[in-house]
Amino acid sequence: MAAPPPSSPSPPAAAAAAATQQTQPQTPFYELVKGNSGLEKVLLRGTRGFSAEVYLYGAQVTSWKNDHAEELLFVSSKAIFKPPKAIRGGIPICFPQFGTHGNLEQHGFARNRLWTIDDNPPPLPVNPAIKSFVDLILRPSDEDLKIWPHSFEFRLRVALGPNGDLSLTSRIRNTNTDGRSFSYTFAYHTYFSVSDISEVRVEGLETMDYLDNLKGKERFTEQGDAIVFESEIDKVYLAAPSKIAIIDHEKKRTFVLTKEGLPDAVVWNPWDKKAKAMQDFGDGEYKHMLCVEPAAVEKPITLKPGEEWKGRLALSAVPSSYCSGQLDPLKEHLIALNI
Numbered sequence: 001m002a003a004p005p006p007s008s009p010s011p012p013a014a015a016a017a018a019a020t021q022q023t024q025p026q027t028p029f030y031e032l033v034k035g036n037s038g039l040e041k042v043l044l045r046g047t048r049g050f051s052a053e054v055y056l057y058g059a060q061v062t063s064w065k066n067d068h069a070e071e072l073l074f075v076s077s078k079a080i081f082k083p084p085k086a087i088r089g090g091i092p093i094c095f096p097q098f099g100t101h102g103n104l105e106q107h108g109f110a111r112n113r114l115w116t117i118d119d120n121p122p123p124l125p126v127n128p129a130i131k132s133f134v135d136l137i138l139r140p141s142d143e144d145l146k147i148w149p150h151s152f153e154f155r156l157r158v159a160l161g162p163n164g165d166l167s168l169t170s171r172i173r174n175t176n177t178d179g180r181s182f183s184y185t186f187a188y189h190t191y192f193s194v195s196d197i198s199e200v201r202v203e204g205l206e207t208m209d210y211l212d213n214l215k216g217k218e219r220f221t222e223q224g225d226a227i228v229f230e231s232e233i234d235k236v237y238l239a240a241p242s243k244i245a246i247i248d249h250e251k252k253r254t255f256v257l258t259k260e261g262l263p264d265a266v267v268w269n270p271w272d273k274k275a276k277a278m279q280d281f282g283d284g285e286y287k288h289m290l291c292v293e294p295a296a297v298e299k300p301i302t303l304k305p306g307e308e309w310k311g312r313l314a315l316s317a318v319p320s321s322y323c324s325g326q327l328d329p330l331k332e333h334l335i336a337l338n339i
């Protein structure tokens, strides 16, 4: 499929290819338009008014709306849409490094590079009901190779499901020709929009071990019930379950995250003091956001030349009573560990 001109719908994929390739949906549909500061973004429109937006800058999802046109992701009112600053909010992609777990800039460089639309991605098994999606690709520039000397292809598919679910599938391939493996850490740094952080709880991470970034990455075990928020938090939960729920009591809304290929989950809220110190974040905005970030942090992923890794995140927003108390952390944990 050729990239569409700005502000016009993409042409339908070749019907013959769709008919023969059961792994690809039939009629991908998106629009490419100008976003903030003239940066290009892709609009995905689903049925019943569901929608999503993805900037080519960072391959960053910056909007996900339900059928009432309510925004489900948080983007700061002070977000800077100007390279090399990463956009504050939505779903930044941390690659090839999460946080300060290495020598690269914080969270790696994928989030502040210009990605391109991938017209001809390798087949990807997908729900045939998904009609609205886009494939993006990042390959390292000569400058990138100087700071991280590995050749790779990073393909990201962002898809909007028939019920408004949003999924992100990353495929990272080692294309080194010198026989060298590489290792990386990774996260979907998802910023959720919440009514009031003090009314929110997270289910699925209780009893998990975590590394506390506020205590020199020391390891602890989470105690007690669901996680609630009263102060700054910056924890990497290890071998977290494949399903995590964020329950927003005030909004009567539950976000359900399903992750594959990503053992860990980072939970972050900067709270008032750090919020004030961030140039691209409003002073009181910490009350209305929570980051829960499916990730691979503790054990870096290693790929030999020719090998490919896949990491997937699926998000849904459902009425609140749906999930509360229904996640069994131990069961989910065993599933995550493949036991």
Ligand SMILES: O=P(O)(O)OC[C@H]1O[C@H](O)[C@H](O)[C@@H](O)[C@@H]1O
Pocket (backbone or CB within 6 Å): 086, 099, 106, 107, 213, 234, 235, 266, 267, 268, 291
């Ligand atoms: O300001 P950024 O580079 O986007 O990072 C924002 C936050 O991301 C993650 O959640 C890390 O665990 C935090 O330590 C970090 O402060």
